[in-house]
Amino acid sequence: MDVLDLARTQFAVTGSLHFLFVVLTLGLAPLVAIMHTRYALTGRPLHERRTRFWGQIYVINYALGIFTGLVMEFQFGLSWSGLSHYAGDVFGAPLAIETLGAFFLESTFLGLWIFGWHRLPKWLHVACIWLVTLTAYASALWIMAANSFLQNPVGAVERGGRLVLTDFGALLTNPALAMSLPHVIGAALWAGGFVMMGASAYHLFRRTADREFFTGSLRFGVIVASVGSLVTVGFGYAQFGMLGQYQPGKFSAEPLAGMGLGLMILIGQTLQLLLAFVLLPAVYWLPRWRWAQPLLMAMTPLPFLAAIFGWLAREVGRQPWLINKRLTVADAMSPGLTPGMVTASLIGFAGVLGLLAVVDYLLIARAVRRGPSSVALGAPGPADPAERAPALSL
Known part of the structure; x- marks a missing residue:
């Protein structure tokens, strides 16, 4: 491969690996917030245990996902300085807002939520996890605003060989953003619901003692995945009309783009039909069907595969343009x-992100396997000073 193909491959590999973390983060955050709200309303220990268990899985994925995002930032400076020079004033604006205004706030509120168990007032603690969710979705908004500008560059004019932002509001009302953001959010909820389904099915199949815990979690996962599938498929098909206007040959530019689109539709449509006509109608009886539980476990990765194929179709189909009709790759x-330089960085970046993905999977799998009885997040400390280890006296 020449240097251009190597650089494209590098970004595709690292972007795909990073997107796996993002999808699960966006999918689990509102689910944890809903469970915590139920606990605050009812005071039932069962809801507290669910919040802590699924919250710990969310925190594991979030913590490792941060490092994958840093690798993505490095690539813009190393391989794509032409993009920064030509469109940095426009493309960089939403990315800067995402980092300063959303990501930092998200990390702050998540820290308060993690260390606020048994310390913060009940409803203030609940507010923290909802603010984590809102800022996570705000991050998604700004990232997709930047990406949608690449698909359909609006709100900017070229002056002196560089793009200058003239209408910030146009970035937020970009038709490419209006349909793609709900599509991504729906895919995230879909993935989060399937992870909850698969983990719950694992414990139900093993017939662990926490049957009530995982029965409710499995049903909740089916409902969330069903809602996510409707949003994903609906807004996915709704994009085709606009794509015909500003990228009419999107899925015929390379064989790869059409293949990614076809695989995404095949997986997504199959899973949606399965959810709509089998899993959702049988949601009450599903936890009792032991024969179905291995199938639910096996299906857990499918929404993630569909998300990756969709991302590839979205990006590859724009070739040879990086900014559509403005700047080539x-x-x-x-x-x-x-x-040699790009190959070395490709191996390094892919190795680091691949390792992080493996570690993420292993840590989540271990947390799932251990179950809610071994959760460290929010574990209460000694009830009073008398229960703590006595201090040495002279």
Whole structure:
């Protein structure tokens, strides 16, 4: 491969790996917030245990996902300085807002939620996890605003060989954003629901003692996945009309884009029909069907595969443009790159992100396998000073 193909491969690999973390983060955050709200309203220990268990899985994925995001940032400076030079004033604006105004707030509120158990007032603690969810979705908004500008560059004019932002509101009302953001959010809820289904099915199949715990979690996962599937498929098909206006040949530019689209539709449509006509109508009886539980476990990765295929179709179908009709991928590359340099960074970045993905999977799998009885998040400390270890006296 030449240096251009290597650079494209590097971004595709690292972007796909990073997107796996993002999808699960966006999918689990509102589910944990809903469970915590139920606990605050009812005071039932069962809801507290569910909040802590699924919250710990969310925190594991979030913590490791941060590092994958940092690798993505490095690539813009290393491989795509032409993009920063030509469109940094426009493309960089939503990314800067996402980092400063959403990501930092999200991390702050998540820290307050993690360490606020048994310390913060009940409803203030609940507010923290809802603010985590809102800022996570705000991050998704700004990231998709930047990406939608690449698909359909609006609100900017070229002056002196560079793009200048003239209408910030146009970035937020971009037709490419209006349909793609709900599509991504729906896919995230879909993935989060399937993770909850698969983990719950694992424990129900093993016939662990926490049957009530995982029965409710499995049903909740089916309902969330069903809602996510409707949103994803609905807004996915709704995008085709607009794509015909500003990217009419999107899925015929390369064989790869059409293949990604076809696999995404195949997986998504199959799962939606399964949810609508089998799983959702049988949601009450599903936890009792032991024969179905291995199937639910096996289906857990499918929404993630559909998300990756969809992302590839969205990005590859824009070729040869990085900014549609404005800047080609070749012109966006950093000057002076050699195949050896890009190959080395590709191996390094893919190795780091791949390792993080494996560690994330292993940690989540271990947390799921151990069950709610071994959750460290929110574990109460000694009830009073007398229960603590006595201090040494002289």
